[in-house]
Amino acid sequence: MILTILATFVLSCVVGVQGAGPVVLPFNETHYFGFDGPWQAVPIMVGRPQQLINLYPGGNNPIVVLSKNVVQTNLTGRNNTSVSGVYDASLAETGAGSSQVFSPSGRSDLPDGGWGAGPAMSLSGSRALAFTDDVFHESFGSVKNTSLAAINDTSYQLPDGRQVPLDVGFLSLGGEHFPMTEDFVGTNLPLDLSSNGLIQSNTWGLHIGSVHASIPGSLVFGGYDMARVISDINTAQSPGGIGELFISLLDISIGVAKGGSPFSFRRMDGLLQTQNSSITEIKVRPNPTVPYLHLPGNTCDSITAYLPVGFVPSLGLYIWNTDSPQYRTIISSPAFLAFTFKQTGSLNNFTINVPFFLLNLTLTPPLVEVATPCFPCRPFEPNSEDEEYHLGRAFLQAAFIGMNWSNRLWWMAQAPGPRLPPSTTTSLENLSSTITAIDGQAYWTSSWDSVWTPLAEHVTGDDGPQSPAAESTSLSAGVKAGIVIGAIAGAATFLVAIFLVLRRHRKRAKFLHNANSQSYFYQNDQGQMFRAQLPSTGGRSAPRMVWHEMPPGSPVRHEMPVQPIHRSDPGPGSETIEGLAMDS
Known part of the structure; x- marks a missing residue:
């Protein structure tokens, strides 16, 4: 009995010393997320029994989670929520919630993390639920009565009117204090950890890293890396x-x-x-x-x-x-x-x-x-x-x-x-x-x-091609004279070419559209022409462009009209890619 009490005391002292340092929250190393990434996310456990949920770090105060009842409107492809995880309040023995309605304009703090994602992504939705529940992580143990905003129906609108469901929520990075209002109850992670002495300060440091570049994400509460x-x-x-x-x-x-x-x-x-x-x-x-x-x-x-x-x-x-x-x-x-x-x-x-x-x-x-x-x-x-x-x-x-x-x-x-x-x-x-x-x-x-x-x-355009090596001194006088004359002519041609290249680079790359054939042509700044034929998408998805290089000297650039750029889509399902206007 005495040994057990002593061991418990020693263990608590060790935990207390270790807890005074920063808390590192590792990113998920086996799954990546998002319809527009891929992105890395941080896994946490919520409620009792514990439910695994992956979240993008960001936002203040409540943690934004997707509820079990989130509506997958118009979702015809991969369902990321099956991987990122959803919150089922009915399973949470510790959870307590109240219904909160947020504006269809997406300007509420509840669905977007409070950092302006609503207007930027045209978020909309019908309801969110404010809960408090326990959050678990191996780096800090548990934080009781953590505030959650559970999304039932939130999506962002594309310019063509399609609604794409929000498929990953946001792991709150805290706040200076937690406002106790009808919209916000409970606490947040860095504030609670610092208040209870598990970290030295109410601070955080974040580098989200990159999937493509194999840069692991870094999130630290109570400090930084x-x-x-x-x-x-x-x-x-x-x-x-x-x-x-x-x-x-x-x-x-x-x-x-x-x-x-x-x-x-x-x-x-x-x-x-x-x-x-x-x-x-x-x-x-x-x-x-x-x-x-x-x-x-x-x-x-x-x-x-x-x-x-x-x-x-x-x-x-x-x-x-x-x-x-x-x-x-x-x-x-x-x-x-x-x-x-x-x-x-x-x-x-x-x-x-x-x-x-x-x-x-x-x-x-x-x-x-x-x-x-x-x-x-x-x-x-x-x-x-x-x-x-x-x-x-x-x-x-x-x-x-x-x-x-x-x-x-x-x-x-x-x-x-x-x-x-x-x-x-x-x-x-x-x-x-x-x-x-x-x-x-x-x-x-x-x-x-x-x-x-x-x-x-020598590829660098503004420096021009590298200078040729010095000519041999054994060349005849006539050849040398020819080289001098050719060099002068070449220099003049080079200067003209540089002028034309710079002038061309001040222009926009051209996208040409033939409305009769539904073909699209692209000319890059090296003058290469590419053609694309877009298949029908049935009004559901964006067109897939398959590009083919055109033979040199293709007359397409002279036959196709150049249209000014417009960002208002003609309507859902349209396959039009309007041309980029060229600056004179």
């Missing part, structure tokens, strides 16, 4: 205490980290474009509860003008032309999108680079008929001051974000690629205002070496 943070680090205020992770985006650029460039330039700035030319920056929210880059339509157009993609109005997304040689070259090269932000409290700026390798997501049923590569820029215009642009999971594959709820500070920094250093989980205090990075830009570049295939330097 230093191995996921590359300088420069931006520190900013979150004034409301509910996760207002807002920052000013100044510009978007295309760049190349090393080697040759798959474009005719090494860097192209000025891609952040809005409908109002006087606006030089926009407010954005890094947001793991939405999937895409939800940015002004003009910005998406200015970026994709240099990419072999086509805009599909029924999806509101851009589809990669995988038959274009430029597609594989861009995706596998050290090319990236650079997002330049205003450094908080400083005259300096800082940049987060997102490799194009990460911007090659896969759409699956029910969004499309077959797996389709997607460039995840979603044209989006806020309808009110309460709405904002979002940099969703596509961006956060390459960025670290973290927060200290106690002093309302949050951090953002560049995250590394697949070659990760050993995990360095670091505790934060309640009033911590700084975090530490592991290294700088040189390390970020090397962390992608296992994935990138650098191009030869």
Whole structure:
């Protein structure tokens, strides 16, 4: 008996010492999720008996779960909820709930995690239930009376009117405190863990990682993983205490980290474009509860003008032309999108680079008929001051974000690629205002070496072909003279060619549509022509584009009219892909 009491005392002391450190919540390593990813999620256990549910980290206060009764409206393809898990309140001996109705506009905090996913994804639904129940995880044991928002019927609407069910919920990242109102009851995980001394602070650090790049996700309560943070680090205020992770985006650029460039330039700035030319920056929210880059339509157009993609109005997304040689070259090269932000409290700026390798997501049923590569820029215009642009999971594959709820500070920094250093989980205090990075830009570049295939330097368009080797001194005077004359003529031709290339790159890639034949033609910036014939989709799924390269000199570019781009879909089931207008 005495030995048992002593052993229990020693064990409790050990648990207490270990519990004072950060809590790491591993991501699911065997299943991936989403119709537009794939994405990684965090598994937790809810209720007694315990029910396994996988969730995307993000949002504040209640954990958003899918209920057993969630309606799979128009779901004709893979049912992810059978894998991600649903919450059955009738099985939960500890659960207690009350009905809460949320607006069909999707603007309620309950169904979208409270970080603006509702307007960005056009969420709608009829009801949600507010519950409190026990949450279990091997890293912290159990947290009783955790607040849950159980979704019965929530979906997001595509531009063509189709409703796609929400298939994965959101693991709340907490809040400064938990408001005890009729909509919110119970507690949240980081607040409860810090209040009970299991972690040192009400803080969290997140890098969602990447399935395609084999970067495991990282979620830490009570601290962060230093191995996921590359300088420069931006520190900013979150004034409301509910996760207002807002920052000013100044510009978007295309760049190349090393080697040759798959474009005719090494860097192209000025891609952040809005409908109002006087606006030089926009407010954005890094947001793991939405999937895409939800940015002004003009910005998406200015970026994709240099990419072999086509805009599909029924999806509101851009589809990669995988038959274009430029597609594989861009995706596998050290090319990236650079997002330049205003450094908080400083005259300096800082940049987060997102490799194009990460911007090659896969759409699956029910969004499309077959797996389709997607460039995840979603044209989006806020309808009110309460709405904002979002940099969703596509961006956060390459960025670290973290927060200290106690002093309302949050951090953002560049995250590394697949070659990760050993995990360095670091505790934060309640009033911590700084975090530490592991290294700088040189390390970020090397962390992608296992994935990138650098191009030869002479491929780079803005530098031109490499200079030929010096001619032999044994050449005759006549041959030398001929070389000089040829070199002069060649130089003149080269300069003219450079001018034409640069002029061409200022134009948009062309998508041509022959309404009579229902054929679609794409011309990339190298002048290569591709043709696609779209099968009927029966009004259910987005068209599948199968591209075929046209013979050189094809007259199609002269016969097909170029139509201006329109984002309003003609109607459900339409197969029209309208052309991208060319700038003069």
